Amino acid sequence: xxxxxxxxxxxxxxxSTRRSLSSAAATEFKPRVDPKGRNVQWVFLGCPGVGKGxxxxxxxxxxxxxxxxxxxxxxxxxxxxxxxxxxxEEIVNQGKxxxxxxxINLLSKRLESGxxxxxxxxxxxxxxxxxxxxxxxxxxxxxxxxxxxxxxxxVLIDKCLGRRICSECGKNFNVATIDVKGENGNPDIxxxxxxxxxxxxxxxxxxxxxxxxxVKQRLAVYTEKSQPVEDFYRCQGKLVEFxxxxxxxxxxxxxxxxxxxxxxxxxxxxxx
Ligand code: ADP
Numbered sequence: 001x002x003x004x005x006x007x008x009x010x011x012x013x014x015x016s017t018r019r020s021l022s023s024a025a026a027t028e029f030k031p032r033v034d035p036k037g038r039n040v041q042w043v044f045l046g047c048p049g050v051g052k053g054x055x056x057x058x059x060x061x062x063x064x065x066x067x068x069x070x071x072x073x074x075x076x077x078x079x080x081x082x083x084x085x086x087x088x089e090e091i092v093n094q095g096k097x098x099x100x101x102x103x104i105n106l107l108s109k110r111l112e113s114g115x116x117x118x119x120x121x122x123x124x125x126x127x128x129x130x131x132x133x134x135x136x137x138x139x140x141x142x143x144x145x146x147x148x149x150x151x152x153x154x155v156l157i158d159k160c161l162g163r164r165i166c167s168e169c170g171k172n173f174n175v176a177t178i179d180v181k182g183e184n185g186n187p188d189i190x191x192x193x194x195x196x197x198x199x200x201x202x203x204x205x206x207x208x209x210x211x212x213x214x215v216k217q218r219l220a221v222y223t224e225k226s227q228p229v230e231d232f233y234r235c236q237g238k239l240v241e242f243x244x245x246x247x248x249x250x251x252x253x254x255x256x257x258x259x260x261x262x263x264x265x266x267x268x269x270x271x272x
Contacts, residue, residue: 001038001115007140008108039065039121041141043128045230046149048218049160051244053172055149055255056125058248062261065121066114070129073106074098093208095217097225100132130225134232146233147259150243153219155180155189160215162193163207166200173204191247 040063044052053069060067078088084102091098107127114122128134137143151159155178162176178191196204209218233239242258244251256262 001111001120004141005108005111005115008104008111008136011104011136011140039063040123041121041144042123043137043143043146043233044123044125044149045146045226045233045239047151047153047156047222048215049156049163050149050151051159051251052125052149054248055147055252056123058252059255059259059261060123062256063121063123065123066119067123067125068107068110068114068127069125070103070107070127071125073110074103077106093214095209095214095221097129097221100130100136103127103129103133104136128229131228131232134229143233143238145240145259146238147255148230148233148239148241150241152180152186152189155191156219157212157215159191160210160218161212163210164196164204165207166196167203167205169200171196171200173200187245189244189246194248 042059042063042065044056046052053067053071056069057067074088074092078085078092088098088102111122128137158176158178158180159174162174164173164175165171166173172194173196174191174194176191177193178189180189182188195201209215230239240258242255245254253262
């Protein structure tokens with residue numbers, strides 16, 4: 001992991017002098033981390049509101065690796081009194097992407113602090129989000145598996161609008177009941193709301209970027225900038241596509257089965 005962080009840092013430093021990493025330069029960033037004898041290095045892809053955080057956090061418990069969401073890192077920085085906070089707030093609240101340089105800096109810092117606490121492996125959520133980010137990640141380490149979660153667009157919008165966060169503990173909830181009739185041979189989708197316990201109920205807030213206008217903008221940005229990342233990993237044979245069939249109790253066991261992780265029932269119930 002230390003090697004990966006070092007390489008990440010050097011690739012982010014290179015942004016100031018080089019906008020694109022030539023393949024010749026990229027080879028300087030090798031050797032790759034040996035995949036043997038280390039924890040899993042997975043990526044979760046999917047549109048805003050699909051549930052990347054929900055499923056990645058549960059799998060991270062099961063696999064014993066940290067769940068690292070770049071959106072959380074951005075929000076932490078934005079809520080701090082740091083020099084970038086105002087700039088980040090504007091970008092995020094318009095549904096745009098933060099620069100690759102800033103994201104890689106935030107991610108390097110997070111990996112570094114995790115490593116100093118003994119973390120190894122990861123599930124990345126929200127990174128990479130551009131082909132450029134995927135190329136940089138590819139240059140610094142091997143990703144084992146990429147899970148691509150899918151839901152119809154109307155469900156994504158309803159889920160973002162129903163999202164609520166406890167301002168004290170940071171947990172995510174959802175007040176929307178999703179009940180969408182399947183079209184063109186697709187199955188119906190039903191999801192119960194994910195309601196907070198009573199101690200969180202009075203502390204719920206919404207994300208400023210979860211308005212209908214900004215969600216639609218984020219979905220458009222996903223189609224333009226992040227969908228090509230799916231192709232990047234599809235070509236490498238690492239992409240597992242998973243259409244979410246319903247709420248967490250129905251979907252999680254099916255996801256675990258799709259990922260061949262359903263053998264340990266005790267661990268599974270801990271994750272649920
Ligand atoms: P979403 O629900 O849209 O997937 P996230 O919580 O992952 O939201 O991210 C929130 C915001 O943080 C994004 O809209 C974007 O502005 C910024 N962000 C997060 N990850 C990245 C990334 N890898 N590259 C660029 N911007 C990012």
